[in-house]
Amino acid sequence: MRIARALLPDGDVYYGLVADEHFQPLHGSPFDWPLDALTAAGRPAPLASVRLLAPCQPSKVICIGRNYVEHAAEHGVDVPSEPLIFLKPPSAVVGPGEAVLLPSLSQKVEHEAELVAVIGRRARGLTLDNALEAVLGYTCGNDVTARDLQRRDGQWSRAKGFDTFCPLGPWIETGLDWRGQQVQCLVNDEVRQSGSTADMVFGVAELLVYVSAVMTLEPGDVLMTGTPSGVSPLRAGDQMVVSISGIGTLSSPVRAG
Numbered sequence: 001m002r003i004a005r006a007l008l009p010d011g012d013v014y015y016g017l018v019a020d021e022h023f024q025p026l027h028g029s030p031f032d033w034p035l036d037a038l039t040a041a042g043r044p045a046p047l048a049s050v051r052l053l054a055p056c057q058p059s060k061v062i063c064i065g066r067n068y069v070e071h072a073a074e075h076g077v078d079v080p081s082e083p084l085i086f087l088k089p090p091s092a093v094v095g096p097g098e099a100v101l102l103p104s105l106s107q108k109v110e111h112e113a114e115l116v117a118v119i120g121r122r123a124r125g126l127t128l129d130n131a132l133e134a135v136l137g138y139t140c141g142n143d144v145t146a147r148d149l150q151r152r153d154g155q156w157s158r159a160k161g162f163d164t165f166c167p168l169g170p171w172i173e174t175g176l177d178w179r180g181q182q183v184q185c186l187v188n189d190e191v192r193q194s195g196s197t198a199d200m201v202f203g204v205a206e207l208l209v210y211v212s213a214v215m216t217l218e219p220g221d222v223l224m225t226g227t228p229s230g231v232s233p234l235r236a237g238d239q240m241v242v243s244i245s246g247i248g249t250l251s252s253p254v255r256a257g
Helices: 069-074 147-153 204-212
Strands: 002-007 013-019 022-025 061-065 084-088 100-102 113-119 135-142 166-173 182-187 190-196 222-224 239-244 248-256
Touching: 002 022, 113 182, 113 204, 113 239, 135 222, 135 239, 135 248, 166 248, 204 222
Parallel strands: 061 222, 100 248
Antiparallel strands: 002 013, 002 166, 013 022, 061 084, 113 135, 113 222, 135 166, 182 190, 182 239, 239 248
């Protein structure tokens, strides 16, 4: 099942279901009520007639660094012995088709394609047995990073936190087995990143256990699970496409900020 959030031609924003190239608006939110309790709000609209937005509005964006061996190697650093957590602000989130803006403060901004777990219920102190029950589904994400600032600062908040540095979408795919999905990033139709979630050092359940021991997860929060190798600089005018098997594609034009 594909859950999206969309701006309709009449200016209203709804959560809804995507099927057969149509968007079915729903009364309410899948983060407030079970999906089977939500009812249709009017007739389905052609998908081409609505504007897809970021599929959720997280209170926090939780990210995991160096969760692929080859990505750590391309930066000349070791894989951590436990998950490396950092945060992006909610103000960094943009939806499908929205531009990533290159800030004047950085001379080297890079893409990072990632599988993203979307939290469906409030959770704290998860275990390996129940961690995946907290996941509503999965979407595509791009952990855009000002690499020069990341290296200069020593901590990552500024480098990861610029407005527009967290594209999410196009929808939330429920019932997906996160293991063995292909993750790619194309820039101007050239494959820059290509990897498999099977190569993650820490799996989704392990990450959720680790993170939920630190902070309460709220409905709509997202967990970005790390990126494969192949990150590269972006220039104004580029077109990025993050593609994850079983989910779909997330396109983002790059513009000067």
